[in-house]
Amino acid sequence: MDARAIIAHLRKGEVPSQAELSWFARGLSDGSVSDAQAGAFAMGVCLRGLSEEGRVALTLAMRDSGDRMIWDLPAPVLDKHSTGGVGDCVSLVLAPALTACGAYVPMISGRGLGHTGGTLDKMEAIPGLTTALSEGKFKKVVADVGCAIVSASAQIAPADKRLYAIRDVTATVESLDLITASILSKKLAAGLEGLVLDVKVGSGAFMKSVEDAQALANSLVSTANLAGCPTSAVISDMNQPLASSLGNALEVAECMKVLCNQGGGALTELSVSLGGMLLVSAGLATDVAEGVSKMMDALSSGKAAEVFAGMVAAMGGPTHFADEWQRFLPEAPVIHEVTAVHAGIVQAIDGEALGLAVVGLGGGRQIESDVIDPSVGLSDVVRLGDRVEAGQPLLRVHASREDAAAAAEAIVRRAIVIGEGMPDIPPLIHEGNQ
The missing domain is CATH 3.40.1030.10 (Nucleoside phosphorylase/phosphoribosyltransferase catalytic domain)
Structure with a gap:
């Protein structure tokens, strides 16, 4: 087996064999495949794709690159x-x-x-x-x-x-x-x-x-x-x-x-x-x-x-x-209400922006070594279709400092859209499930 040959197959639009994918997965785990070769492999799969058979083979090869757990239990796992x-x-x-x-x-x-x-x-x-x-x-x-x-x-x-x-x-x-x-x-x-x-x-x-x-x-x-x-x-x-x-x-x-x-x-x-x-x-x-x-x-x-x-x-x-449980969970020292500027109905909520606001508060990682503050975040977030009056809370910011709370408020105000008329609210579970 040779990493260059497997990458060449991908470049040509050919799906590597199960044996080749198993060999490549072992090479990823034991270091015999270089970072450059791993990157080229990933780009080849990204651009050319795998067949269903190839996708299953890659999944099993990566599964088998390490330990597999075996359970001896009296009920389903x-x-x-x-x-x-x-x-x-x-x-x-x-x-x-x-x-x-x-x-x-x-x-x-x-x-x-x-x-x-x-x-x-x-x-x-x-x-x-x-x-x-x-x-x-x-x-x-x-x-x-x-x-x-x-x-x-x-x-x-x-x-x-x-x-x-x-x-x-x-x-x-x-x-x-x-x-x-x-x-x-x-x-x-x-x-x-x-x-x-x-x-x-x-x-x-x-x-x-x-x-x-x-x-x-x-x-x-x-x-x-x-x-x-x-x-x-x-x-x-x-x-x-x-x-x-x-x-x-x-x-x-x-x-x-x-x-x-x-x-x-x-x-x-x-x-x-x-x-x-x-x-x-x-x-x-x-x-x-x-x-x-x-x-x-x-x-x-x-x-x-x-x-x-x-x-x-x-x-x-x-x-x-x-x-x-209420006694054990940490609480943030700053809790700040973000209130509606005007009355209306919640039209849209940018969930990604809210998530990034929590990261900015210290509730997530900007880089891998960041230490998370478990107490910070957002609570009591309004729902799509809720009617709010001017001055009514849209949510509460839990922060470690006042300036962090202010920065989060600026983000969440842009993330929650208030307007007139009832929006289309998607179902929680969409059709077409498997």
């Missing part, structure tokens, strides 16, 4: 993946609710990327909790509690970690083939028996059009199923934040309200919809309606909250978190 949005804290609701319904959920998650929040950063807003568990500890928490939300070890799909970093600096991130292989290589390495994908679309998502979101959903679902993991997908709307808060501790608070039966709305609706689909795929419900009903029962009974509290304690956080 399930998970979900979101393509990223704002106010999207579904994982913190879904994992314990699925567990309360009889599944095991070993959820390997990521950190914030660009304007979108990261599940690991939200979990680590809980004092003492660590998401960097050894494989042995990860397996013990899952076996004992039923779920764990953790970071990927260096041994999980190392070829993807290397290639992703190179894609980021070579303008080759936006390739359906590479996005698909990147997402699924890590999920498949986790040894799942069922997966649901939440593909976001709209102003707060990476995919701005339904057509682009549908193309990604099709690619992910077909590849995962051909790779042997039963998978379905939902296309959900991100033209406004999913929850009414953005920011790590603030989103944990939103989840705790849902888990403790004190809240609902879009966060609850999407969580139980995704969970209902997974329960059907795993044989734990006969149809989606029954699956949704079981998920709602897990939330309303408090069983999901008990599971979440057990997971928090097992991962180093406070005990009895479900009973006293």
Whole structure:
């Protein structure tokens, strides 16, 4: 095998063989493929594309570049993946609710990327909790509690970690083939028996059009199923934040309200919809309606909250978190209301701008080494179609300093459009789901 020959195949529009892709993935993980060759490979895939067979082969090759987890558990092993949005804290609701319904959920998650929040950063807003568990500890928490939300070890799909970093600096991130292989290589390495994908679309998502979101959903679902993991997908709307808060501790608070039966709305609706689909795929419900009903029962009974509290304690956080979560979550020293200048109806919300405002407050990373402030963010964000009067709050800014709050206010004022007439409000879950 030779990296130059494989790159030459791509340049000519030829799809490399499964053996060649496996060799290249091993070369990414062991260093025998150079950065220059990895960049050329990524550009070749980006420009020429892969066939469906090639996409599956690349995904499996990257999966097999490191460790693969094997579970010996008495119930199905399930998970979900979101393509990223704002106010999207579904994982913190879904994992314990699925567990309360009889599944095991070993959820390997990521950190914030660009304007979108990261599940690991939200979990680590809980004092003492660590998401960097050894494989042995990860397996013990899952076996004992039923779920764990953790970071990927260096041994999980190392070829993807290397290639992703190179894609980021070579303008080759936006390739359906590479996005698909990147997402699924890590999920498949986790040894799942069922997966649901939440593909976001709209102003707060990476995919701005339904057509682009549908193309990604099709690619992910077909590849995962051909790779042997039963998978379905939902296309959900991100033209406004999913929850009414953005920011790590603030989103944990939103989840705790849902888990403790004190809240609902879009966060609850999407969580139980995704969970209902997974329960059907795993044989734990006969149809989606029954699956949704079981998920709602897990939330309303408090069983999901008990599971979440057990997971928090097992991962180093406070005990009895479900009973006293308000006491443990950090609060920002500055809370500033942004009020409407004039009366009207909320016409549009630029979710990406709101997400970037949270990053600017310190709730996300400008560079990889930045330390996140878990207390900052935005709360009580208005919804599309809400009528507001002059002087009524549009949202609240949680900041570490007054000047940071003022800078965030300037951004969010431009991001929320007030006008006359009722806007077209997209459905939370779009048609055309897989």
